[in-house]
Amino acid sequence: MQKQIDFCVKCRDMKSYTLQKRLIKQNIRGEDLTFEITCAVCEECGELMSIPGIIDLNIHEIDEQYRKLKNLVSIEDINTLMELYNIGKAPLSIVLGFGEITITRYLLGQVPSKEYSDIIRNALSSPKYMEQKLFENKDKIAMSAFKKSMVKVNELKCMFTISNKLIGVISYIFEKMDEVTPLMLQKLLYYVQGLSFALNKKEMFNENCEAWVHGPVYREVYNIFKRFGYNVIDDPKFVMFEGYKKYLSDEDKCVIDLVVNTFGQYGGKILEKTTHKESPWLSARNGYDEAIPSDEIIAKESIKNYFNKLLDDYDISKEDDLNKYILNMSNLA
Structure with missing residues (x-):
């Protein structure tokens, strides 16, 4: 890679430099604040160099960090x-x-x-x-x-059309995952609800899910994202959901992190297959042939009982045990 070179005032010559992060103090509106900015450092003498664009970059960095610190819009x-x-x-x-x-x-x-x-x-x-x-x-x-x-x-x-809490969960999932399809999102929401019952002893959100052919589905969520089909959800307007993460507690986020780091590593079809072997979906689908649509509610009590039992059989507070469960249920082990 070609070295970056510019004039060093200290050395009085053209010298190569590296870009490093440095902390600086700045007084803004009477308040002393610390910011991390990018600096060009001469590789020979170690002094800072004024390279083209560095001042504009620093202004942008300070502006961005100040807005974030004070929770101001960008x-x-x-x-x-x-x-x-x-x-x-x-x-x-x-x-x-x-x-x-x-x-x-x-x-x-x-x-x-x-x-x-x-x-x-x-x-x-x-x-x-x-x-x-x-x-x-x-x-x-x-x-x-x-x-x-x-x-x-x-x-x-x-x-x-869904609760603020559910919007917050969806926004947090979007933040934690690079790509999410509607099918995967539905299954992650179901497992977030189930693990919340088991680990936090309460529901994560108040919406009910239904026992559809392809597994548990939250109908209102389906309606919001159905136009994406089997494709990744990608639309800038879902930035509107970001402010709803404020409705999540730290223990809520711990459950979502656990689900994302385990169930979120598998495709939507694998998670669908897993839910098809679990009693909440099976019980709600009782009497329906495999391909027959239904809108039967999967009772929250059924979800709670199943995941409480799962807590007895596996230590589902740990990622390793949850992964073992997923592999066993999906026949990937």
Whole structure:
């Protein structure tokens, strides 16, 4: 690989350098804060070098870390919001109750206040909230802009027919896994519910699942993701789910991590095969031939009893034992 070379002021010559992370202190709005930035370090004298683009990169790094530290929306968040609701900078500013050029200033790099950031974040995570703001300020924007945004609001509202807790679980699964198909998601949700009953002694979310031909299915979740078929779920609008992870406790996340690190390593069809050997699905499907559709509810009590029994037979709090169970049930061992 070709060495990176630039002029070193200390050495007074062209020298090779390496990029390293360094901690710096910065005073922002009267508060001393520590940030990690990228520095170009001369390989000969060890002094910092001013290479092209490094200052812009450092500004971006500090801005990104400051926003994360203070839980403020990013420029990317604002662009996503505009795309989601098909709305321009000026009308979005007015709809949210800001000055007409506020969003423009934010897109140019101005950091929003916590109050305004929370308003933007609420709109980003809730189409009902955005709908409310649109109607509040309907007479202040062009009717064409209002109608275009309302079309998007009505489309997005269909994504929020499930509980906040279940949305949080789905968002956390998306965060932890690179690729998830609708089939795999359904099975992971079922196992999250089951392990929550066994390990945390409570349900993870209140939705019921049904005993479909291909295993346990949460109907509302199916309706949200059915257009992806057997393909990986890939759509930028599901960024709207991210704010719902706040509904998860640390013990909730431990269960989801356990499921992702075990069941999540297998394909959706393997997990379907596993659920077909478990009593909750089998009991709910009693009387149905293999290929006959059903919408029978898999009783939560049945799920709880099965996974409590599983806890007696395997130490399902450990990944190794869960993997043994999966391999045994799927005939992969």
